Amino acid sequence: MVRWAAFSCLLVPVVLVxxxxxxxxxxxxxxxxxxxxxxxxxxxxRSERSVRSRRTAGNAKSQGARRGARAHD
Structure with missing residues (x-):
């Protein structure tokens, strides 16, 4: 997507000229x-990093919950 934006940044001035x-x-x-x-x-x-960190935090919480459940059994 960013490549198309960079292409447009070059194309628009050329067309204008x-x-x-x-x-x-x-x-x-x-x-x-x-x-x-x-x-x-x-x-x-920034949004990609945010999603990645949420996934990582969610995985850590779910693994912790599983470990805690096993310890009580």
């Missing part, structure tokens, strides 16, 4: 797209 926008005028949307892409990538990685 081809259709008559100045290079400086095309640079502004390009920088905006780069900024949005960077923030989205950061948030995506």
């Amino acid at each position: 081809v259709f008559g926008t100045s290079v400086g005028g095309a640079a502004v949307p390009a920088l905006g797209l780069v900024a949005v892409t960077a923030v989205c990538r950061l948030l995506l990685r």
Whole structure:
């Protein structure tokens, strides 16, 4: 998904220049797209880490509960 965003960051300025926008005028949307892409990538990685840590914590709790149940039997 991030690869498509990076591709768009390159494609949009090229298309703008081809259709008559100045290079400086095309640079502004390009920088905006780069900024949005960077923030989205950061948030995506953060959410993946959060899910991973929840799964790890959930596995540890379920294993602890199993061990505790065995100890009482």
